[in-house]
Amino acid sequence: MVSTLKDKKIVEIAEKTLSKYKLCDHCLGRLFAKVEHGFTNEERGEKLRKNLKQYRKIEIKNCWLCSGLFSEIQHFADIISEHLNDYEFETFLVGSRTDEEILDREQELLEFADPDYSEPIKAELNREIGKILEKESDKTVDFENPNIMAVIDTSFDVVDLQIKPLYIYGRYNKYKRDIPQTRWFCRVCHGKGCRKCNYTGKMYETSVGELIARRVLDKTMGDGESFHGCGREDIDVCMLGNGRPFVLEIKNPKIRSLDLDQLEEEINSYAKGKIKVNDLHFSSKIEIARIKSADFKKLYRVTFSGEKAINKEKLKKVVQTLRGKTISQFTPSRVARRRANIVRNRKIYNLNIELIDGATATLTIETQSGTYIKELISGDDGRTRPSISEMIEVPCKVTELDVIEIKGE
Numbered sequence: 001m002v003s004t005l006k007d008k009k010i011v012e013i014a015e016k017t018l019s020k021y022k023l024c025d026h027c028l029g030r031l032f033a034k035v036e037h038g039f040t041n042e043e044r045g046e047k048l049r050k051n052l053k054q055y056r057k058i059e060i061k062n063c064w065l066c067s068g069l070f071s072e073i074q075h076f077a078d079i080i081s082e083h084l085n086d087y088e089f090e091t092f093l094v095g096s097r098t099d100e101e102i103l104d105r106e107q108e109l110l111e112f113a114d115p116d117y118s119e120p121i122k123a124e125l126n127r128e129i130g131k132i133l134e135k136e137s138d139k140t141v142d143f144e145n146p147n148i149m150a151v152i153d154t155s156f157d158v159v160d161l162q163i164k165p166l167y168i169y170g171r172y173n174k175y176k177r178d179i180p181q182t183r184w185f186c187r188v189c190h191g192k193g194c195r196k197c198n199y200t201g202k203m204y205e206t207s208v209g210e211l212i213a214r215r216v217l218d219k220t221m222g223d224g225e226s227f228h229g230c231g232r233e234d235i236d237v238c239m240l241g242n243g244r245p246f247v248l249e250i251k252n253p254k255i256r257s258l259d260l261d262q263l264e265e266e267i268n269s270y271a272k273g274k275i276k277v278n279d280l281h282f283s284s285k286i287e288i289a290r291i292k293s294a295d296f297k298k299l300y301r302v303t304f305s306g307e308k309a310i311n312k313e314k315l316k317k318v319v320q321t322l323r324g325k326t327i328s329q330f331t332p333s334r335v336a337r338r339r340a341n342i343v344r345n346r347k348i349y350n351l352n353i354e355l356i357d358g359a360t361a362t363l364t365i366e367t368q369s370g371t372y373i374k375e376l377i378s379g380d381d382g383r384t385r386p387s388i389s390e391m392i393e394v395p396c397k398v399t400e401l402d403v404i405e406i407k408g409e
Contacts, residue, residue, distance in 0.1 A: 011051055015055075023063055027041075027109075029045030031109070032117045034117045035117050069121075069154060073125070077129045079159055080094065080133060083161055086254055087148060088253075088257060089139060092130075092137075092141060094151075095149055096154055106120070149162040165250060167288070169280070170212075171277065173241075173275060173276045175274060181227070182209045182232075183202055186203055204235070211271040212227070212246075215263060215270055216263065221253065222254070225250055227246060228291065229246045229291075230246065230292070237401045238401075242405055249288070295370075296369050298368075300365045303398070304362075304398045305397065306389075310392060310396075321391070324349065327345070327346055327376065328385055329371070329376075330383040334380075344370060347367065347368040348365065360399075
């Protein structure tokens with residue numbers, strides 16, 4: 001049977017409590033927040049007091065528990081609203097920090113009464129403030145995934161805003177060979193700025209992520225960004241074809257409504273000749289995890305040169321042998337300081353010869369994600385086996401490498 005505010009047990013608990021503690025209707029009603037839906041805690045308190053008759057209404061400012069806190073609900077809502085003025089949002093959530101003395105008194109009261117029917121004082125504070133803000137701002141409370149969470153310290157009237165990042169998915173092409181995907185901090189000063197890096201804090205003037213983010217930061221008035229790519233190409237490798245998937249994360253954005261078609265045009269105009277973006281659309285944190293863990297096949301075009309002329313028939317035989325073969329790659333020497341020293345097994349799905357001209361050859365190679373193409377060609381002193389250099393018996397090195405397609409997206 002569902003309990004009501006007239007049940008004998010409920011009335012007894014209320015009478016026992018009021019005989020010892022002077023509580024406003026908010027704090028009395030909150031002791032029975034789970035009894036009878038459709039009422040505010042203040043309304044529950046009023047009904048209980050009427051049922052008991054002999055107990056007079058206690059003004060909020062004289063309440064033993066909240067000490068007038070619930071008379072400041074509108075004040076707290078006004079403070080939060082002022083802090084939200086600079087931000088564009090559709091959903092929000094209110095949180096609160098309350099004086100420790102009030103929380104200690106709440107604990108004492110619950111131990112004396114019965115905690116089974118109650119809810120925390122913070123829950124009521126947050127809800128009542130939220131109701132006012134919903135009405136005044138025409139925005140919606142969202143408990144699962146709000147654009148903004150506003151946490152107010154009720155002792156000091158201080159508001160802390162927790163802004164949900166803005167996520168934008170897209171694909172990028174990179175046309176210049178001296179641009180890293182993300183910012184590389186100077187190895188000497190680690191980003192602080194020194195003579196070695198001309199006080200930029202960076203090893204390279206710009207990066208793919210910075211070129212894309214600059215216009216987005218301007219539009220959103222965000223205060224920072226993180227660039228999440230689906231893998232990465234080396235600095236000297238171009239990203240052609242359909243582009244590499246990425247998610248740009250903008251931190252603390254003030255503006256969330258963007259014309260992504262226009263933004264795409266602006267980025268491509270600003271970064272012309274260096275990079276190009278396409279397929280921009282709003283995304284989520286979940287998509288970052290998806291593209292980071294995805295195992296997309298990659299199609300490369302690689303040009304390499306040998307120490308002597310390359311035998312056409314030998315290379316044709318090697319290409320046929322490597323199709324469908326799994327190779328073993330110990331961490332390349334060039335990245336050993338940044339990667340764990342382990343053996344990675346990677347599948348070579350397909351190879352085709354585009355050109356053989358004396359000591360130079362060009363291949364297209366379709367591989368499993370994470371394959372080190374330069375080492376597949378050179379062998380990296382035996383760290384990659386088998387390698388094309390080993391199989392054609394001519395030491396070779398890559399002179400030009402492009403990613404021409406990322407498949408499966």
